[in-house]
Amino acid sequence: MVDWSCFTRGLCAIFLGLILNSPAHAAEMADRIFLGGPVLTMDDGTPQAEAVAIKDGRILSVGTEAQVLDRKGEDTTIHDLQGRVLLPGFVDSHGHVVMGGLQALSANLLAPPDGEVRDIPGVVDALGVWFENNAEVAQRVNLIAGFGYDQSQLEEGRHPTREDLDQVSTDIPVVVIHQSGHFGVMNSKGLEVVGIDRGSEDPNGGVIRRGEDGEPNGVLEENAFFMALAKLVGGIGPDGFKAFVKAGAGLWASYGYTTAQEGRASPQTTEIVKAFSAEEALPVDIVIYPDVLLDRDFIADNAALSYVNRVRVGGAKLTIDGSPQGFTALRDRPYYDPVGNYPPGYAGYAAATMEQVVSSVDWAFDNDIQLLTHANGEGASDMLLAAIKAATEARGGKDRRPVLIHGQFLREDQVDSLKALDIFPSVFPMHTFYWGDWHREHTVGPVNAENISPTGWIRQRGMKFGTHHDAPVAFPDSMRVLDATVTRRTRSGDILGPSQRVDVMTALKAMTIWPAWQHFEEKEKGSIEVGKLADFVILSANPLTVDPENLDQLRVVETFKDGELVYRADDTGYQGAFPAGTSMAVGREFLEALEESETAGK
Structure with missing residues (x-):
């Protein structure tokens, strides 16, 4: 009598051996394994692990x-986290x-x-040093630029x-950009080039500041600055x-971001980014949001x-x-104690009209x-x-994931509305x-300053949120973002709003899995789970x-995109603030790009 069980077991063993040694099984061997240190997955099912393949x-x-x-x-690389x-x-x-x-x-x-x-002479000196080291760049593009001054500091x-800026040059336009990105100052030559003079009118949503004599003093606010800057940088060109x-x-x-955002672009800038990425591999993904008030057809055609x-x-x-x-x-x-020449009861102003806001929201909802x-x-x-409440009531609920950016001075009832309307808050701790310290003393006062960037209120309601750096407003320093979200320490060492602090794991989720969800990418990014991008x-x-x-x-040691190393701390000078010479290196690269373009055009 045949022992069919033995025969069956033998066949199973043969088939198992074939499977284990087949090319299909071999394909499941890892390219790289990370081990030797803790793995924080951001996956609530398995928050920590020992290794990843x-x-x-x-x-x-x-x-x-x-x-x-x-x-x-045999070909697997072991990456020891040490x-x-x-x-x-x-x-x-x-x-x-x-x-x-x-x-x-x-x-x-x-x-x-x-x-x-630390002071205005320091602004002038820094610009002078930059010009001395980058004179060829400045002359080629007819511009001397500085970034990051802050009158509050x-x-x-x-x-x-x-x-002040005329001390740097009276022959070449000089522009300095406020750390917020919402103000800028130009020297006399810069104002001349962009066509701003005594007779210029303030644009909608912007202010041309003037001296006692009525002449523009060089300081431009909001749309006045944005339009002037666009004219000045026109000489830079696509390359x-x-x-x-x-x-x-x-x-x-260099700060550990594997997905970057261009949070306000023109169609022209968008096309330049696309063209560059086709020519040269980017180290990270870039999601672009063109300005909805510029060209809606372009956005709809490209989203x-x-x-x-x-x-x-990604949207608009x-x-x-x-x-x-x-x-x-x-x-x-009104602002609490604004510094400057402001009228009584001054409360700021809108850069967009209510009609524009309603129209933009309705268009976005209609076109998904x-x-x-x-x-x-x-x-x-x-x-x-x-605007979003009216659009939701008229068009019904849908997974559109509208995002509020910043929301610095949110009231608690507004946080309730964010939840009710399914608006994702991307806040700025x-x-x-x-x-x-500036908010406590000048913008909103000591009571309301406790609740700026109200992450505590958001989490009390069980909401997801994202935290951001808004670079170049600040460096895209991920550890500064993490620290501020957890500690809320000011420059002076004060804790601003202890009740709005969150724990470290929550703060990490606001930098990983939750902004991945914000971008409709939670199935691909944001946590270390099988099948997701490496x-x-x-x-x-830790x-x-x-x-x-x-x-x-804490410091970023290495960054991997799609499993490939794209940054190592000892490979570049980007870690921390820009060291001396970084702008010179970028300037040389900039000149090379221009020269290549000119050569190709001949």
Whole structure:
């Protein structure tokens, strides 16, 4: 009698052997395995692991070291974390990666700890040093630029003027950009080039500041500045902007971001980013949001959930008001103690009309376009909430994921409305460090300053949120974002709003899985789970175990995009603030790009 059970077992063994040694099974062996340090997955089912295996740019296995080593083949590379911590790559909830490249090309006018400028003579000196080192760049593009001055941190407590900048040059236009990005100052030559004089009228949503004699003093607010800057940088050209894209993407990668955002673009800038990505591999993904008030047809024709050469248009951007620290954000009440020549009861102003806000929201809802809206003051947030409520009631609920950007001065009832209307808040806790003292003393006063960037209120309601750096407003310093969200320490060492603090794991989710959800990418990014993209950041120590007061001292050691190393701390000079010579290097690259373009055109 035949022993069929034995025969069956034998066949099973043969088939099992064939399967285990087949090419299909061999394909499941890892390209690289990460082990030797904690893995913070951001997956609530398995918050921590010991090791991760990746294959073809995706996560193959997550678990104990023994489990993951089952995926080790002859060609597998072992990446020893040496006690450091592995996390999902950071997802940029809001920033301006192209303008970050412009910052790299400009003189660093930031105050400590990101720069050395403390007064207006320091602004002038920094511009002079930059011009001395980059004269060829400045002459080629007919522009001397500086980024990051902040009147709240200058000893004089005021903006520079055209007369101050005329000390740098009277022959070449000089422009300095406020750290908020919502103000700028030009020298006399710059004002001449952009056509601003005594007879110029203030544009809608902007102000040309003037001296007692009625002449423009060089300081431009909001739309007045944006339009003037566009004219000044026109000489840079597409190839110069490509150098900005490259510098910005590299800077984001150096801080552990594997997905960057260009949070307000023109169609022309969008096409430049696309063209660059087709020519040269980007180290990170870039999601672009063109301005909804510029060209809606372009946005509708280009918006997509899939990337081409690591670039996609994610939706549209609307800007309702301006800068809270610069007193141009639209409040629902007067500013507490504004510094400058403001009328009694001054509450800021809108950069967009209510008609424009309603039209933009209705268009986005009708066309299923994700809309990101900049609203800092309570008045601006009221405008947005009213428009979205009306659009939702008229068009029904749908998974559109509209995003509120900043919301610095949100009232608690407005947070309730955000939840009711399914609006994702992308908030700015870094303000507690950079401008917390200023908000307490001048913008909203000591009581309301406690609740700026109200992450505590948001979490009490069980809501997801994103945290951002808004670079180049600040460097895209991921650890500064993490630190500010957890500690809310100001420059002076005060804790601004202890009840609005959140724990470290919540703060990490606001940099990973939640902004991935914001971008409709939660199935691909934001957590370390099998099947997702192998986008990782390795930090110098575990943020869950270090003293929270030292979170800003953590450093990005390596960044991996799709499983490939795109940044190592000892490879570039980008870690921390820009060191001396960085802008010179970018400047040389910029000149090379221009020369290549000119050669190709001959």
